[in-house]
Each structure stands twice: as C-alpha cells, then as structure tokens.
Amino acid sequence: MAWTDDRVETLKRMWGEGASASQIAKELGGVTRNAVIGKVHRLGLSNRNADDGKADAAAATPVAAKPARAPAPEPVVEPEQPAEAPAVEEEEDDDEPRTMAAVPHGTNVTSLRKPLMAGQPLPPQPSANEISPEALAKVNAVEKTAKKISLMELTERTCKWPIGDPATEKFWFCGLQTQTGKPYCEAHVSVAFQPMSSRRDRKR
C-alpha cells in the first residue's frame, strides 16, 4: 500500500482527531500501526508544538539545559482535549444484533441528552427484569471480580459495562476481556444482548 494523497489525508485527519495509530491503521487498511506511526513522524505531526522553528534555544536543548534545580512547578496550561469522551459507544459498525434487553427503571430516554455529562451514552443497566436469573447472578458475580477500570482505560477488548453510579466516586467499568468483537465480557453480553427469541420453537 502506498501513501496516496487520499490516505495521507485520512491519516492527518484522524490523527488530528486524536485517533490512535492502530485505529488509523485499521481504518486505512493494508498498513500496520507501525506504518502509521512512521508516517506520522515523517510528516512531522507527531507532537504539536505551540512554537516551532526558532524558539528558545534553551528549550530546544533539553540535555544541556537541565539544571539540577528544583523542577519549577509551572502551571502548564495545556489545551488538552479529552479527544472523544464517549469511548463507550463505537460509532463504526452500528449494525450489531443488539436487542435492548432492559432500559433502566425510570430512565427518561428523551431527556438524557445533554444534562448528564458524567455518564456518557450508557449501556442498559441491569435491573430486575426479564433477564434470565442465571445471567443476573453471573453478572453480580462478575462485578466482584471485575477489574474496575476507568473510562480512559477502556479499549476495544475491555468490557465496557458500567458498574455503579456515574455521579458517584464508586463508578467504574467491568474491564474484563471482551468476548470477541462484543463490547462486553461474556457475562455482560448475556444480559446486554437478549436472544430475541421468546418463543422460538413454537410450531415448527
């Protein structure tokens, strides 16, 4: 695969949007994340420096300009952006055979658009519903052994099932290994995706 203008453009865009090298590589296809990183560096957009070129020689000489002084705690105001907070929901393939098993008890689906900033688009919380008791028990058991990872630690292979109250400190994600492609671990998949068959084998 060659770095066509088109692909480079995509690379720049995604990198600018904060996508990871592997994500970009996957998007482009035919390249590895190493290739992407290598290209990123060659393009010189690895790190965005506010000032480039003829800046302070002192700042450009980290080795020599390293006083054994106390590291002056400068309030470095970095315009860092959380990239995309809603890492909970994948935006790509939205054609998953998901069948909302249970919407939280009294959740106003219509009014959880902007007010809630702590909890992003959250998957359905388990509630006493028509979910197989076994699955629920399973989940409860899993929650005890969950890795309890934070939002930033979520990856495509970590269970994104939220545990606890997003408005509280006691909030984390399951974090166990996902089942494969699924956003949740096995236990949570079983409660998140209902086998939409209520009475499958009826008369046939």
Next chain:
DNA sequence: CCCTGATTCGC
C-alpha cells in the same frame, strides 16, 4: 495482559 507512541535501521 492489553494497549500507546517513539525510535532505529535495513530495505
């Protein structure tokens, strides 16, 4: 273990 970007260096 999973992941991230950074760097090196033969091609």
Next chain:
DNA sequence: GCGAATCAGG
C-alpha cells in the same frame, strides 16, 4: 520514504 522490530511506557 517505508515499515518491522524494538524500545519505553501506562
């Protein structure tokens, strides 16, 4: 210029 291998970290 390219990117696999490797490094260094979370």
